[in-house]
Amino acid sequence: MRQLYVYDTTLRDGMQGMEISYTLDDKLQIAHTLDDLQIDYVEGGFPLANEKEAAFFEQCRRERFNHARIVAFGSTRRAGIEASNDDNILAILNAQTPTVIVVGKTWKAHVEKVIKTDQEENLRMVSDSIAFLKREGREVFLDLEHFFDGYKDDPAYAVRVLKAGTDAGADALVLCDTNGGTLPDEVARIMSELPAEQLAPLGGHFHNDCGTAIANSLAAVDAGAIQIQGTVNGWGERCGNANLCVFIPNIILKKGYRPAVADKLDKLTVLSRFVAEKANIIPDKRQPYVGEAAFSHKAGQHADVVAKAAYLMEHTDSRLVGNERRILLSELAGKATIVEKLKRYGEFTKNDPAVNALIQELKNRERDGYEYEAAEASFELLLRKAINRYTPLVELKNYHLESYKTLDAPSKTIGRIFLRSTAHDLMGVAVGIGPVETLDHALRNALESHYPFLNRISLTDYRVRVLNPEEHAAAKVRVFITSSDGQSSWDTVGVHENIIEASWQALVDSLEYYYNSSVLEDDTHLQNEHSPTAPSGG
Secondary structure, eight states: OOOOEEEEOTTTTGGGSTTOOOOHHHHHHHHHHHHHTTOSEEEEEOTTSOHHHHHHHHHHTTSOOSSOEEEEEEEOOOTTSOGGGOHHHHHHHHTTOSEEEEEEEOOHHHHHHTSOOOHHHHHHHHHHHHHHHHHTTOEEEEEEETHHHHHHHOHHHHHHHHHHHHHHTOSEEEEEETTSOOOHHHHHHHHHHSOGGGSOOEEEEEBOTTSOHHHHHHHHHHTTOSEEEEBGGGOOSTTOBOBHHHHHHIIIIITOOOOGGGGGGGGHHHHHHHHHHHTTOOOOTTOTTTSGGGGEEOSHHHHHHHHHHGGGTOSSOGGGGTOOOEEOOSTTOOHHHHHHHHGGGOOOOTTOHHHHHHHHHHHHHHHTTOOOTTOHHHHHHHHHHHTTOOOOSOEEEEEEEEEEOOTTSOOEEEEEEEEEOSSOEEEEEEEESSHHHHHHHHHHHHHTTTOGGGGGOEEEEEEEEESOGGGGGGOOEEEEEEEEOSSOEEEEEEEESSHHHHHHHHHHHHHHHHIIIIITTOHHHHHHHOOTTSOOOO
């Protein structure tokens, strides 16, 4: 089986996606993460685009990459100018990367209407640019812009461009579906018609405007491509590029190829979420392989099957890509779901009283508006209460929140909270902008001296949904809170007609979940942080 190379363009084409932006430090961290996963090529951007792009290449020269080859991106020389005098060519040369990639035109309409030159000059532009960069000792790839559209318009001219790149010494010819309008059967047919034996090795670069970027990439591999370009999470211009988080496991697990990244496949989910964090984008839960939903099971019947023969419901092992199985809690949950959740606490059967009680509690609460599918930490507390493995953090006596605003100053909220522990009454105060923020700060003010672990926890997301909008101002709301200790995150839920009360429920669940699942089960934390004033369990 031939060697296959993975080419990442997250830091160039991926940044052309809507709402995607990275700082220089972000780009460097992502490049090193891709290198750690043994991605073969990492395209860093266009050196002439702006100062940040130029600084990226300058910094890369000072840093060590153990596997990935950093690539500078540019285009062929301009019409009527020598390659040795073209600013764009000189910029990618001066980036001093071992590999460069230049974009050449394949579609006659693009040649005539965009760069406004003739077909023969376009061929010379391709040939001269590649030959010059090869003489300078670079590995050179040619991106054939609009290749498939160009071939459908005039196959003979498209092949002439391929041959011009080959004769000039290109190390690979990357066939681009630039507007994303090509379908897999067209990719297969067109590539089968090319005189591959007369050409440099072929690659593929596919956009997802028809939702077929992955299918097109796989078709290109079947047709002989040795290099596929894509982006982490599939981000890119318009509808994005081929998603490497899907393409990589497909070629390894389904087709048996062994690119270098195969040895690090179990780091793929971490890569996906790391890049999303750097872009400040919430990860797509439904993304194949690396999304939270990829190995999640909701229906009780499905959960029962998974417990008995997981391969019937999961096409591959989640651990191979660094993901994990999740059994979701909902009104569709059956006893098998509850038994699966209880496994880590001992042996339970479907007829155990705790299982029956939890099934009924779950259905009652979801009838009232609670949803535990997206708030498993809150369900974990219900589960612990049912089997007497729950220790409350504190007991609320009361809280007071007062919001005010003056004509020439922003609004403020003053909060006071009174709590009861086993041996002490506690009070916390805070001033903030919104009531939820103020309530959170007041709670921490009361507890942090007794429970130092709270310093590790931060609220990272807050979401509200109105459950019965027909009730207008008296409508019931559902609040979800996501919290993190910097290493893991968890979600909790609260429901009430009063949004502050719903928020309070989710907020306290968040702290109590961490207290019960991490602090009380870690002997080190118990010795160092468990306050003697903490209440005993019930």
